[in-house]
Amino acid sequence: MKNLFGYIGRVFITFLQDLSGLFYLFQETVEQSFVLLSDRKKRSQARLLEYVDEIGVRSLPLVLTVSSLFGIALTVLISFQLKEIGGYSYIPGFVAVAIFREMAPLITAVIIAGRVGAAFTARIGTMKVSEEILALETMAINPVRFLVVQRFIGLLLSLPALTMLAGFTALFGSFLFGSTRLGIQPDTYVRETLDVLMFKDVYSGMIKASVFAVVIAMIGCYRGLVIDGGAEEVGRSTMLAVVSSTLAIIVLDTVMTAAFYG
Amino acid sequence: MRALMIKAQGIKKAYNGRAVLNGTDFVAERKKITYILGTSGGGKSTLLKILIGALKPDAGEVFFGESDITKLSERDLDPFRKKIGMLFQHGALLNSFTVGENIALPIREHTALDDMIIKIMVKMKLELVGLRDFENLQPGRLSGGMRKRVALARALALDPEVVFFDEPTSGLDPIVAAVITKLIADLNRLLGITCVVVTHTVEEAMRIADKIIILYRGKVLAEGTPREIRESASPLVQQFITGSPDGPISFHASSKDFREDLMVE
Numbered sequence: 301m302k303n304l305f306g307y308i309g310r311v312f313i314t315f316l317q318d319l320s321g322l323f324y325l326f327q328e329t330v331e332q333s334f335v336l337l338s339d340r341k342k343r344s345q346a347r348l349l350e351y352v353d354e355i356g357v358r359s360l361p362l363v364l365t366v367s368s369l370f371g372i373a374l375t376v377l378i379s380f381q382l383k384e385i386g387g388y389s390y391i392p393g394f395v396a397v398a399i400f401r402e403m404a405p406l407i408t409a410v411i412i413a414g415r416v417g418a419a420f421t422a423r424i425g426t427m428k429v430s431e432e433i434l435a436l437e438t439m440a441i442n443p444v445r446f447l448v449v450q451r452f453i454g455l456l457l458s459l460p461a462l463t464m465l466a467g468f469t470a471l472f473g474s475f476l477f478g479s480t481r482l483g484i485q486p487d488t489y490v491r492e493t494l495d496v497l498m499f500k501d502v503y504s505g506m507i508k509a510s511v512f513a514v515v516i517a518m519i520g521c522y523r524g525l526v527i528d529g530g531a532e533e534v535g536r537s538t539m540l541a542v543v544s545s546t547l548a549i550i551v552l553d554t555v556m557t558a559a560f561y562g
Numbered sequence: 563m564r565a566l567m568i569k570a571q572g573i574k575k576a577y578n579g580r581a582v583l584n585g586t587d588f589v590a591e592r593k594k595i596t597y598i599l600g601t602s603g604g605g606k607s608t609l610l611k612i613l614i615g616a617l618k619p620d621a622g623e624v625f626f627g628e629s630d631i632t633k634l635s636e637r638d639l640d641p642f643r644k645k646i647g648m649l650f651q652h653g654a655l656l657n658s659f660t661v662g663e664n665i666a667l668p669i670r671e672h673t674a675l676d677d678m679i680i681k682i683m684v685k686m687k688l689e690l691v692g693l694r695d696f697e698n699l700q701p702g703r704l705s706g707g708m709r710k711r712v713a714l715a716r717a718l719a720l721d722p723e724v725v726f727f728d729e730p731t732s733g734l735d736p737i738v739a740a741v742i743t744k745l746i747a748d749l750n751r752l753l754g755i756t757c758v759v760v761t762h763t764v765e766e767a768m769r770i771a772d773k774i775i776i777l778y779r780g781k782v783l784a785e786g787t788p789r790e791i792r793e794s795a796s797p798l799v800q801q802f803i804t805g806s807p808d809g810p811i812s813f814h815a816s817s818k819d820f821r822e823d824l825m826v827e
Contacts, residue, residue: 341670341674345670427656430652430654430657431650431651431652431654432654432655432656432657434616434650434654435648435650435654435655435656437616437643438614438615438616438643438646438647438648439643439667439668439671439716440639440640440641440643440644440668440671440672441667441668441671
């Protein structure tokens with residue numbers, strides 16, 4: 301029993317330490333982002349577009365495949381229920397709202413946490429282990445500005461855009477399935493969607509995506525920077541980064557949905 | 563100009579309650595080569611990290627010129643860091659950059675120089691370590707000795723006053739090790755750079771050091787010119803410089819009595 305309390309206490313303290321570390325990193329990242337963006341030479345050196353390409357463009361095939369299939373699955377799922385009462389005309393509106401408010405931000409963020417957040421931790425962690433980060437510090441180069449800022453900005457630009465594209469792709473999947481297999485007239489489908497979908501549904505999803513981008517970038521980079529040890533630590537820390545950012549995304553998603561529509 | 567470059571006093575550092583440095587003093591004179599020798603785990607690397615400001619000691623102070631760097635914040639350390647160079651044990655080159663970009667990095671960061679001029683500076687630094695043709699290679703394609711020379715070129719990029727070396731010859735074949743040792747001596751003699759070298763290779767230190775400090779269990783065991791060290795009467799020092807397995811330095815790192823440790827209650 302005593303051990304259990306000790307364990308819970310230790311976990312809690314570690315959690316608080318990580319939280320304050322994350323907060324400090326976020327503060328430093330925002331500060332260094334302004335330093336970088338206001339300096340033309342440093343901005344061109346940072347190769348921001350390369351990061352947008354790596355994070356955003358290269359994630360497109362995966363994100364679009366998953367979201368189009370998801371749009372179809374969602375349509376199939378609700379059509380079972382609505383078939384009984386003959387309410388197929390509700391499908392477009394329901395699907396559009398569910399996708400833009402909830403599904404597109406959540407699914408895109410979880411995919412990116414696994415694909416990109418994990419890569420941040422592994423990359424930065426390997427540099428930490430091989431003393432490259434210490435070398436940057438001894439050269440008076442701020443490691444946050446050198447390693448974290450581009451990833452942060454790249455993700456902040458990419459994730460909302462990816463989420464938007466994922467939303468439209470899911471909607472298109474649902475549209476194709478609804479109009480070919482469920483017999484909903486294409487023009488009815490489009491009209492119903494536009495009737496129900498509000499601007500708020502879209503922008504609340506974009507706000508969510510921006511928050512998730514911050515979470516993924518910060519946790520991914522933080523987990524890499526705090527590694528102390530060897531290759532084994534890199535693996536463990538990468539796993540921890542994916543698990544904790546996925547968890548944080550789901551918790552924050554619930555909180556934000558409640559805040560926007562509760 | 564003052565003769566003292568770095569002066570550390572009463573440095574203490576413990577990891578998880580185990581004292582690694584226990585009131586260590588250290589002095590490096592300007593334009594001299596100072597070697598820090600010691601057994602593995604004797605606190606050499608920790609001392610080096612404290613001297614370059616990468617690690618804060620639990621107690622003690624490190625003076626670089628007039629200022630105590632242990633009291634400085636991360637940001638205030640930057641002017642000091644621009645005056646030093648550090649050669650890491652495994653080079654610590656950025657793997658995603660080419661050799662040339664690695665050397666250009668600190669120059670780009672801290673000067674407003676033109677790309678053309680930076681390119682010339684990079685070539686000069688590479689020529690200094692004899693690797694002018696390797697500018698466009700990735701560090702991953704170089705041998706261990708070459709990587710160390712590139713890392714040395716990078717450490718020299720901003721013309722530092724002091725260069726720190728962490729085990730510069732470990733893991734290298736004898737010829738490459740001798741080349742690196744000669745490079746250190748040349749930097750000192752030709753460019754007047756103050757060198758602080760951490761190593762466990764005794765012969766290398768004996769050959770080029772102006773002063774040798776031997777660390778043992780977190781304290782300075784002996785200190786002096788290579789000649790003074792060689793003629794030291796201390797059996798500990800003699801065992802260390804002759805590399806004998808028998809002597810007062812035991813290979814058992816644990817302080818507990820073995821028989822006591824085996825007793826199961």
